[in-house]
Amino acid sequence: MAEWKAAKPENKVLGWVEERLPILSLVNNVVGPDTPTPRNLNYWWNFGSLAGLMLVIQIISGVVLAMHYAATTGVAFDSVERIMRDVNYGWLIRYMHANGASFFFIAVYIHIFRGLYFGSYKAPREVLWMLGVVIFLLMMATAFMGYVLPWGQMSFWGATVITNLFSAIPMVGESIVQLLWGGFSVDNPTLNRFFSLHYLLPFVIAGVVILHLWAKKISDSGNPLGIDVKSSADQIPFHPFYTVKDAFGAGVFFFVFAMFIFYMPNALGHPDNYIPADPLVTPPSIVPEWYFLPYYAILRSIDFPLGIPGVFELVDAKLLGVLAMFASILVWLLLPWLDTSKVRSGNFRPLFKWFFAFLVVDMFILTWLGAQKPEGNIPLYGKIATAYYFAYFLVILPVLSRKETTLPLPESISNPVLKPAE
Amino acid sequence: MKLVKNIAIALTLGTVALTGANAADAGKHPLQIDWSFSGPLGKFDQASAQRGWQVYKQVCSSCHGLKYFRFRNLADIGYGEDMIKAFAAEYEVPGDVDDFGDPTVRPAEPKDAFPSPFPNENAARASNGGALPPDLSLINKARHDGANYVYSLLVGYDDAPADFELGAGMNYNPYFKGSQIAMAEPLFEGAVDYEDGTPATQEQMAKDVVQFLMYVAEPSLEKRHQMGIKVLIFLALLTILLYISMKVIWKPVKEGKNFYDE
Numbered sequence: 001m002a003e004w005k006a007a008k009p010e011n012k013v014l015g016w017v018e019e020r021l022p023i024l025s026l027v028n029n030v031v032g033p034d035t036p037t038p039r040n041l042n043y044w045w046n047f048g049s050l051a052g053l054m055l056v057i058q059i060i061s062g063v064v065l066a067m068h069y070a071a072t073t074g075v076a077f078d079s080v081e082r083i084m085r086d087v088n089y090g091w092l093i094r095y096m097h098a099n100g101a102s103f104f105f106i107a108v109y110i111h112i113f114r115g116l117y118f119g120s121y122k123a124p125r126e127v128l129w130m131l132g133v134v135i136f137l138l139m140m141a142t143a144f145m146g147y148v149l150p151w152g153q154m155s156f157w158g159a160t161v162i163t164n165l166f167s168a169i170p171m172v173g174e175s176i177v178q179l180l181w182g183g184f185s186v187d188n189p190t191l192n193r194f195f196s197l198h199y200l201l202p203f204v205i206a207g208v209v210i211l212h213l214w215a216k217k218i219s220d221s222g223n224p225l226g227i228d229v230k231s232s233a234d235q236i237p238f239h240p241f242y243t244v245k246d247a248f249g250a251g252v253f254f255f256v257f258a259m260f261i262f263y264m265p266n267a268l269g270h271p272d273n274y275i276p277a278d279p280l281v282t283p284p285s286i287v288p289e290w291y292f293l294p295y296y297a298i299l300r301s302i303d304f305p306l307g308i309p310g311v312f313e314l315v316d317a318k319l320l321g322v323l324a325m326f327a328s329i330l331v332w333l334l335l336p337w338l339d340t341s342k343v344r345s346g347n348f349r350p351l352f353k354w355f356f357a358f359l360v361v362d363m364f365i366l367t368w369l370g371a372q373k374p375e376g377n378i379p380l381y382g383k384i385a386t387a388y389y390f391a392y393f394l395v396i397l398p399v400l401s402r403k404e405t406t407l408p409l410p411e412s413i414s415n416p417v418l419k420p421a422e
Numbered sequence: 423m424k425l426v427k428n429i430a431i432a433l434t435l436g437t438v439a440l441t442g443a444n445a446a447d448a449g450k451h452p453l454q455i456d457w458s459f460s461g462p463l464g465k466f467d468q469a470s471a472q473r474g475w476q477v478y479k480q481v482c483s484s485c486h487g488l489k490y491f492r493f494r495n496l497a498d499i500g501y502g503e504d505m506i507k508a509f510a511a512e513y514e515v516p517g518d519v520d521d522f523g524d525p526t527v528r529p530a531e532p533k534d535a536f537p538s539p540f541p542n543e544n545a546a547r548a549s550n551g552g553a554l555p556p557d558l559s560l561i562n563k564a565r566h567d568g569a570n571y572v573y574s575l576l577v578g579y580d581d582a583p584a585d586f587e588l589g590a591g592m593n594y595n596p597y598f599k600g601s602q603i604a605m606a607e608p609l610f611e612g613a614v615d616y617e618d619g620t621p622a623t624q625e626q627m628a629k630d631v632v633q634f635l636m637y638v639a640e641p642s643l644e645k646r647h648q649m650g651i652k653v654l655i656f657l658a659l660l661t662i663l664l665y666i667s668m669k670v671i672w673k674p675v676k677e678g679k680n681f682y683d684e
Contacts, residue, residue: 036682039675081490081559084642091642092649232682236675244668251661258657262650263462266563274564274639275556284448284599414678 005034030217035238038223040413044118045221045242046249047111052209053250054104059202061097062146069149071195073188076151077276095265101143102268103257105291108136112332117356119344120222126336128215133332135208140292140329142201145194147289152273157286159186159194165299168319185279226345227409234413285373293370294363298389299325300374301382324386331393338393341401348407352400359392450596452567452574455629459636460569462651465644466637471499473616474634477627479509480614482558485550485605487538490559491638494532499637506532513537551591553604562632562639569632571597576628579607 007024009015018024028034068087070079083090112132115121121129144162148155163180167173182189220229229235236242260267268290272283288296302321305313315323331338346353365385372378458467475496478488493510501509510530515537517528530537538557540546547554562568574597582594582602592602609627616622636643674681 078490085490085495091646095646233680236681240671241675244664244671248661248664248668251657251664255654255657255661258650258653262646262653265646271564271566271568274560414680 004029007032007034030213031238031243033237033239035217036229036232036235037221037238037242038229038234038413039236039241040223040225041221041242041245042224043249044110044114044224046246046253047107047114049246050250050253051104051107051111054100054107055202055205055209058097058100058104059206061093061100062199062202064093065097066199069195071149071192073151073191073277076149076191080150092261095261099257099260099265099268101146102289102291103253103260104139105143107253108139109291112136113360116335116359117346118222118224119226119339119341119346121332121335122339122341122344123336124219125215125222128212128219129336130333131208131212131215133329135205135212137329138201138205138208142198142205143289143291145198145201147273148191148194149198150273151191151277153275153277153281153283154270154273154286156186156277156279157283158288159190161286162288163190165322165325168316168322170319222344223413224345224347225410225413226343226348227413230412231414233415287371290367290371293368294366294389295325295328295370297366297370297382298328298386300370301379301386303379324390328389331390335393335397339397339401341404341406343406343409348409349400349404350407351404355392355396355400358388362388362392449599449601450574450578452570452597453577454570455573455632457569457636458633459643462647464647466499467633468500469618470630470633471637472501472634473618473620473627474630474632475499476616477609477614477631478558478634481608481627482631483536483539485539485546485555487540487555487557488536488559488638489538489557491536492532493530493534493536495638495641498641499634503532510534551604555605558635558638560639562636568639569636572635573628573632575603576609576631577624 005025005028006022007018007028009018009024014024065083068079068083068090070076080094083094085091087093115129115132144158148159163177163186166176166180169176178184180190180193181187182193270287287293299321302324303317304320305317306315306320307313341349341352343349346356362385365381366389369378369382369385374382458465458470478486493506496506496509497503510532513530513534513536514527515530515534517526520526539555540549543554561572565571575595578595578597580594580596582588586594586601588594588602592604593606594601595603609624609631611624612622613627614622620626640646
């Protein structure tokens with residue numbers, strides 16, 4: 001495992017501080033010159049630092065927005081419009097924050113699927129992976145509550161639909177919903193607590209990110225070949241090599257991000273959210289933000305109870321849908337034990353590759369299905385896509401890891417001569 | 423009891439939303455107009471926006487509010503301070519209470535928002551056969567393909583087809599959701615006398631008022647477009663520079679150098 005190297009700054013003041021609080025050593029050992037990192041990381045490894053950068057952008061822009069925003073139902077919408085019209089560069093900050101959420105999710109989705117393909121969840125990185133899943137869950141909660149704050153039609157009705165999901169839980173469901181609402185419907189207390197939590201959770205995320213990086217230090221970065229580091233010849237210092245590579249990736253990513261902020265700032269939002277919330281008018285269709293659509297599609301696909309229809313129901317349809325939605329993400333936590341193949345990288349798993357490619361396609365299909373009205377064949381497609389999603393994790397991976405003949409692995413990262421499979 | 427009822431309503435609404443029992447007719451796809459403000463270099467057409475202001479003031483404002491628009495904002499579409507003061511002074515807004523504690527009214531000033539045509543929602547509905555004319559401040563952003571939609575709606579009035587059942591007091595307009603709308607056709611040829619002599623056809627007035635409403639909905643549009651070019655050029659150069667730096671820094675790695683050989 002990674003060894004710890006103390007930093008010895010030449011500057012006397014820094015040295016004095018370092019002796020008392022070794023913070024330079026910390027940076028140095030996690031993303032610095034004394035962080036030996038596999039030399040073969042490809043561009044898919046850029047998205048972790050990009051997600052980190054997006055978190056920083058979201059926190060900074062969000063703190064500024066909070067200086068001008070008023071979390072009261074009567075004035076929330078007006079205060080957002082005041083930001084757009086009268087606050088200096090308020091439009092820029094708000095469009096950065098609104099589109100920033102989407103780009104944060106883009107970076108994180110790519111980061112997660114990188115991990116799924118290259119086996120980043122396998123030993124010794126199980127905890128690193130699971131902390132990542134926790135970050136993703138926190139992000140979803142934060143993004144959902146953030147979307148409620150402008151108090152437009154989609155804010156209000158999205159909040160109503162999603163909070164109502166908890167009412168499916170037996171016995172305590174309705175009490176939970178009332179606790180979330182702070183009353184008997186989505187109203188001012190709901191907006192207040194969502195604002196409070198929307199401000200709090202990003203800092204919780206930042207905390208878990210630190211744990212995530214700590215776990216990365218302990219287990220080292222994985223790499224596209226999925227083999228362990230054999231000697232120092234396999235490694236290069238994180239800084240300057242991966243800092244400059246990450247910076248270049250950030251340049252490309254921010255270019256696309258800026259195209260959205262400046263030229264299509266509302267393309268990823270719903271026009272109905274420019275209509276002030278009205279509890280008496282239900283929008284023709286309530287659609288979540290794009291990054292929630294796959295789970296929304298899974299939720300809607302389960303419209304049948306668990307049990308024998310008409311005889312007895314162990315779990316009713318609504319609860320089963322909610323459980324399936326949460327399970328679709330929680331199942332990631334079990335991945336290290338579902339996929340027992342010793343070979344980490346998908347590059348050396350000829351069958352896995354195909355099933356993984358189908359999973360990616362399946363995610364896109366679920367995203368598309370989540371945005372459609374559940375009419376005609378849409379619910380049927382939803383069931384098929386949902387079935388494949390769960391089959392991938394619960395059936396395909398466990399079977400594949402026992403049956404698949406993997407390709408020979410290279411000798412080492414620096415000497416990629418193939419040796420026969422063990 | 424109220425609690426139970428509220429929960430029941432919320433659950434029903436939630437279920438309706440989840441099952442999507444909402445097969446409303448979405449309306450005809452809007453006509454596509456080549457607007458001056460669309461595209462990365464798009465700008466407002468000031469002359470058109472000024473004419474649009476005239477159309478809004480003389481036609482739309484009798485029913486539709488513009489609550490986020492302040493008279494001072496007219497400076498952005500090319501009006502001078504005196505003109506703005508004169509426009510504002512045509513309207514009255516509530517003033518401070520007088521020495522006896524009675525409410526007063528005063529002429530509007532540039533800082534004031536455009537006064538709403540109705541004191542409240544009930545008054546608005548009472549004057550419009552039960553329908554509520556929406557505030558137009560954000561209308562171009564609050565509809566799919568907003569600018570084209572508003573334009574299409576304004577020029578899209580037609581006689582209802584023989585087999586179409588039109589509700590009492592409703593008007594046929596295929597671009598509106600459900601194809602019938604409470605608002606009567608608002609723009610007729612010559613409804614306003616343009617000060618600049620432009621012939622006031624229905625299409626012209628619709629285009630002008632959409633231009634004006636686009637400015638009201640997105641006042642930062644021009645600034646945003648201009649800043650965007652600078653930001654993108656900066657990011658492109660920075661990215662190229664970072665790419666070159668990366669190539670230079672990575673050279674020894676590509677040559678297979680071992681950085682930990684003592």
